[in-house]
Amino acid sequence: MTHDTHALSPMIPPIVSRRDMLQRCGMGFGMVGLAGLLADDGRLIAQEAGSQPDPSAPKKAHFQGRAKHVVHLFMNGGPSQVDTFDPKPKLDEYHGKPLPSSNLRTERKTGAAMRSPFKFAKYGQSGIEVSEIFAKTAAHIDDIAVIRSMHAEVPNHEPSLMLMNCGDGRLSRPSFGAWVNYGLGTENRNLPGFIVMCPGGYPIVATQNWRSSFLPGACQGTYLDSNHTDIDKLIANIRNTKLTLEEQRRQLDLVKRLNELHAEQRQHAPLLEARIQSFELAYRMQSEAAEAFDLNREPQHIREMYGNGTHGRQLLITRRLIERGVRFIQIWSGAGQPWDNHDGLQAQHLKLATDWDGPIAAFLTDLKQRGLFDETLILWGGEFGRTPVAELPGLSGRDHNHYGFSCWLAGGGIKGGTVHGATDDFGFQAVENPVHVHDLHATMLHLLGFDHERLTYRYAGRDFRLTDVSGRVVREILA
Numbered sequence: 001m002t003h004d005t006h007a008l009s010p011m012i013p014p015i016v017s018r019r020d021m022l023q024r025c026g027m028g029f030g031m032v033g034l035a036g037l038l039a040d041d042g043r044l045i046a047q048e049a050g051s052q053p054d055p056s057a058p059k060k061a062h063f064q065g066r067a068k069h070v071v072h073l074f075m076n077g078g079p080s081q082v083d084t085f086d087p088k089p090k091l092d093e094y095h096g097k098p099l100p101s102s103n104l105r106t107e108r109k110t111g112a113a114m115r116s117p118f119k120f121a122k123y124g125q126s127g128i129e130v131s132e133i134f135a136k137t138a139a140h141i142d143d144i145a146v147i148r149s150m151h152a153e154v155p156n157h158e159p160s161l162m163l164m165n166c167g168d169g170r171l172s173r174p175s176f177g178a179w180v181n182y183g184l185g186t187e188n189r190n191l192p193g194f195i196v197m198c199p200g201g202y203p204i205v206a207t208q209n210w211r212s213s214f215l216p217g218a219c220q221g222t223y224l225d226s227n228h229t230d231i232d233k234l235i236a237n238i239r240n241t242k243l244t245l246e247e248q249r250r251q252l253d254l255v256k257r258l259n260e261l262h263a264e265q266r267q268h269a270p271l272l273e274a275r276i277q278s279f280e281l282a283y284r285m286q287s288e289a290a291e292a293f294d295l296n297r298e299p300q301h302i303r304e305m306y307g308n309g310t311h312g313r314q315l316l317i318t319r320r321l322i323e324r325g326v327r328f329i330q331i332w333s334g335a336g337q338p339w340d341n342h343d344g345l346q347a348q349h350l351k352l353a354t355d356w357d358g359p360i361a362a363f364l365t366d367l368k369q370r371g372l373f374d375e376t377l378i379l380w381g382g383e384f385g386r387t388p389v390a391e392l393p394g395l396s397g398r399d400h401n402h403y404g405f406s407c408w409l410a411g412g413g414i415k416g417g418t419v420h421g422a423t424d425d426f427g428f429q430a431v432e433n434p435v436h437v438h439d440l441h442a443t444m445l446h447l448l449g450f451d452h453e454r455l456t457y458r459y460a461g462r463d464f465r466l467t468d469v470s471g472r473v474v475r476e477i478l479a
Helices: 019-026 091-093 132-137 157-166 178-183 206-210 245-265 270-292 299-307 310-323 347-369 437-447
Strands: 069-076 110-113 120-123 128-133 144-152 195-196 223-226 328-332 376-381 387-393 400-401 405-410 419-420 429-433 457-459 462-465
Touching: 069 310, 091 110, 091 195, 091 429, 120 132, 128 132, 132 347, 144 328, 144 437, 157 206, 178 195, 178 328, 178 437, 195 206, 270 310, 299 310, 299 347, 310 328, 310 347, 376 437, 387 405, 400 437
Parallel strands: 069 328, 069 376, 144 419, 195 223, 195 328
Antiparallel strands: 110 387, 120 128, 144 405, 376 405, 387 400, 457 462
């Protein structure tokens, strides 16, 4: 068969299905894409009559939002609030002793109170107390709102991860990043609108954390193993080693004609459409991804500011992606659950915080000096916190705690230098202005310009939303 697709008969036999064609042409991730639908700059799709609406096309929110991008710094495993952003002097008094009130029910057997091995100090004009292990981040505390009264539903990683990411701990629901992609679309057609970086592999429950579920498949997160520095390993098969761009162009024309035939003969197939869109994106990424992820293009002093560690590299890539219009970027601490320190907490929390602290401070500084801070909403936190009482038999680690924990937000319309809510005297349970995960999501959607009750998707006869049937905007932390 000639490579000149224009020489083909206009009537292609229907025995060659689109699925077969894709399988035969799929020699590399980047070699198939429907680029003929795109304008030259990759930022505009021309919808043809009868075609499905493009889920990634830019859209307007319900009202003018303060934030355009979201960066989620995910401390997976559950960082201890009483060792980071929620000081509890009472733990010094009761160290090694039972609490004056009985312990709340925990996942594992716990006993005596355990004081924090770290010192807290006041920072900034606001005088908010922060642990010494996040001293560099604390230098920005006047731009940060700390929520000390977060609470979730169960003390288990899997459902708590699903709740924090997808708004439901039990059933398959779209992730927060997928909802943002669905609601706003993307500003750059040559890069994914939702990028997930986790060094060394997947976190617990893997790709469920960034799934699209019943939303269009193009809304799901694109995973990168950020341990890699080589672009061909960071983004597998980004370059087509078999075909030139001109040869790919010819394949694309053929696939486009097969799609037209398929559309005439069959109903819309969401899974196949999602695959087609992923091929489209892969083709376009060949022209821009390599440049976006090439940190050698950054000045030496910027690279030194972020440092040579994995998290510094991830955050510098994140800033470059924000500049290029990526909507939602989620950065994980690492594969599995690094912050799940049931024992050896002092050494492990110190190491984890040290790896993050400098890069976070550099990232916030960099956003400010480039004018990106006010349009970027940053969330730091885990799926839950940790108990103020030690896990038996020693005084070395802490169990999971969903009753009360901390997170913080910055940028994108957040009122800095703010502390919202409180846990009890020991940091066990939220007792003042409690904030559920649905409230956190409602607040973040509000900052993006959405009424969380109106951002819905009809599926199986019901209008679903990220916040299920609850959630309130925490206006106390809004600028």
